Amino acid sequence: MITSRTWTKESLAELIERRLGGAKLIVVSNREPHLHRYGEGGDLECVSTTGGLATALRPILAASQGTWIAHGAGNADRDTVDEHDRIAVPPANPCYTLRRVWLTPDQEEGYYYGFANEGLWPLCHIVFRRPVFRIANWNAYQEVNRIFAQAVIEEAGSGPAVVFIQDYHFCLLSRMIKEMGGTNLTVAQFWHIPWPNHEVFRTCPWSQELVDGLLGNDLLGFHTRNHCQNFFETVDRSFEAMVDREGWRVSRGGHITSVRPFPISIDFMANETLASSAEVDAAMGKWRKRLRLGDRLLGVGIERLDYTKGIPDRLRALDYFIERHPEWHGKFTFVQIAAPSRTHLPEYQAVDDEIEALIEQLNWRWGREGWQPVLFLKQQHGTVDMMALHRLCRFFIVNSLHDGMNLVAKEFVASRTDDDGVLILSKFTGASRELDAALAIHPFSIHETMAAIHQALVMDAEERARCMKSMREKVARNNVYRWAGSILSQLMNVDAVETAVNDDAALD
Numbered sequence: 001m002i003t004s005r006t007w008t009k010e011s012l013a014e015l016i017e018r019r020l021g022g023a024k025l026i027v028v029s030n031r032e033p034h035l036h037r038y039g040e041g042g043d044l045e046c047v048s049t050t051g052g053l054a055t056a057l058r059p060i061l062a063a064s065q066g067t068w069i070a071h072g073a074g075n076a077d078r079d080t081v082d083e084h085d086r087i088a089v090p091p092a093n094p095c096y097t098l099r100r101v102w103l104t105p106d107q108e109e110g111y112y113y114g115f116a117n118e119g120l121w122p123l124c125h126i127v128f129r130r131p132v133f134r135i136a137n138w139n140a141y142q143e144v145n146r147i148f149a150q151a152v153i154e155e156a157g158s159g160p161a162v163v164f165i166q167d168y169h170f171c172l173l174s175r176m177i178k179e180m181g182g183t184n185l186t187v188a189q190f191w192h193i194p195w196p197n198h199e200v201f202r203t204c205p206w207s208q209e210l211v212d213g214l215l216g217n218d219l220l221g222f223h224t225r226n227h228c229q230n231f232f233e234t235v236d237r238s239f240e241a242m243v244d245r246e247g248w249r250v251s252r253g254g255h256i257t258s259v260r261p262f263p264i265s266i267d268f269m270a271n272e273t274l275a276s277s278a279e280v281d282a283a284m285g286k287w288r289k290r291l292r293l294g295d296r297l298l299g300v301g302i303e304r305l306d307y308t309k310g311i312p313d314r315l316r317a318l319d320y321f322i323e324r325h326p327e328w329h330g331k332f333t334f335v336q337i338a339a340p341s342r343t344h345l346p347e348y349q350a351v352d353d354e355i356e357a358l359i360e361q362l363n364w365r366w367g368r369e370g371w372q373p374v375l376f377l378k379q380q381h382g383t384v385d386m387m388a389l390h391r392l393c394r395f396f397i398v399n400s401l402h403d404g405m406n407l408v409a410k411e412f413v414a415s416r417t418d419d420d421g422v423l424i425l426s427k428f429t430g431a432s433r434e435l436d437a438a439l440a441i442h443p444f445s446i447h448e449t450m451a452a453i454h455q456a457l458v459m460d461a462e463e464r465a466r467c468m469k470s471m472r473e474k475v476a477r478n479n480v481y482r483w484a485g486s487i488l489s490q491l492m493n494v495d496a497v498e499t500a501v502n503d504d505a506a507l508d
């Protein structure tokens with residue numbers, strides 16, 4: 001019997017082996033876990049995707065030796081697959097199959113940039129960016145969902161299979177798979193972003209089609225109970241369906257979809273081990289030198305360059321902090337790392353320009369000989385470099401205006417084996433439910449954010465250790481293996497498992 005205990009890679013593998021039987025595991029996501037490209041000198045290189053989704057799913061695939069279906073986006077991807085568009089990965093230790101799906105530039109533009117990221121992304125993150133819905137993008141979205149459905153059917157073959165779909169790129173996929181003959185397939189989907197209330201969701205002209213598509217799943221997972229409740233409300237007010245809130249399920253057209261919260265997490269132990277390595281120690285030394293840190297305290301923010309992350313608000317709060325607290329002039333440095341993302345879209349270019357302008361103004365206003373308050377690094381950084389900053393900083397700030405979970409906050413906590421450092425965390429992240437010992441801020445309040453920055457800088461060591469210890473215990477327990485194990489257990493009807501409905505991490 002599986003009870004409440006710390007899940008590990010091994011216990012997840014054991015669950016998969018025991019419960020999957022002969023069934024094949026197929027994971028579907030837009031972003032591929034490994035991308036092949038030609039480097040500047042023409043050399044072939046394989047890049048492993050960073051980010052929560054890939055980190056969470058790799059161990060499941062490795063344990064099940066399954067198949068991962070994703071969009072082949074690398075310029076060398078086609079040259080590295082076999083005649084069935086498959087390749088064994090990861091390159092160093094091949095243990096599962098990556099099946100690449102090809103899209104034309106028009107399909108990628110309409111489905112990924114257009115419908116998913118100009119439409120559904122702002123629709124679900126309520127940060128006051130108007131979603132864009134164009135019929136051509138909707139058509140591309142349907143077309144691409146159909147292409148992926150075909151790939152799932154091919155990969156499943158005739159045997160039983162469990163299909164695990166990721167995210168808002170594939171609202172129509174589960175129903176399409178079943179309609180294409182995959183009735184013997186068990187299908188689950190995890191929604192990695194927030195689900196808004198019905199009033200908001202219905203502003204999408206195809207909201208009913210999207211919800212109906214999602215109800216093709218046997219299990220639908222969200223990060224929090226609140227997102228599940230919003231989904232129930234959306235279903236209830238969209239069409240004829242039986243919504244059983246107590247039983248956490250929806251019945252429509254004779255088919256039942258279980259809807260549950262499963263707060264996603266990180267591989268705590270692996271993070272912790274790498275963060276304490278000599279490699280990270282060396283990187284800390286390099287950062288210290290580069291930042292000419294000396295006795296100065298360090299503040300850090302790391303994320304994708306996305307308007308949902310609240311980077312301009314953070315900079316305004318820093319500016320306000322410097323104005324209100326002259327005693328801190330020259331005594332701290334703030335490093336902002338932002339990995340360019342979806343740069344093709346105007347909203348992303350606009351927030352990038354806004355950030356550049358704010359930093360320029362801030363450094364011009366407050367900088368002086370030997371002190372620039374903010375260092376902006378607009379590029380993707382490796383894990384070792386990011387962990388070094390985690391360990392060096394006095395405070396780490398996540399002030400997302402809205403975020404499904406935010407794994408970056410959990411990664412910071414995992415890195416702090418010294419029980420030091422302060423996490424400033426937006427109340428509008430899924431992670432804030434669990435990381436309740438962080439300094440919680442209302443992300444739309446520049447004043448609150450400014451006050452939290454000050455509090456983080458003056459907090460005494462005892463208080464910092466008390467808060468960090470409490471957060472570390474929670475993330476260690478609610479790790480990514482527990483997330484995956486809970487979803488698979490639910491899907492395979494393992495009733496002995498402690499399901500996430502009662503999880504402290506899934507609280508509203």
Ligand code: F6P
Nearest residue numbers: 031051052053054167192193341
């Ligand atoms: O958090 C939502 C999400 O879509 C993740 O699933 C993904 O890892 C991340 O945003 C990055 O998005 P993209 O794949 O568009 O770069």
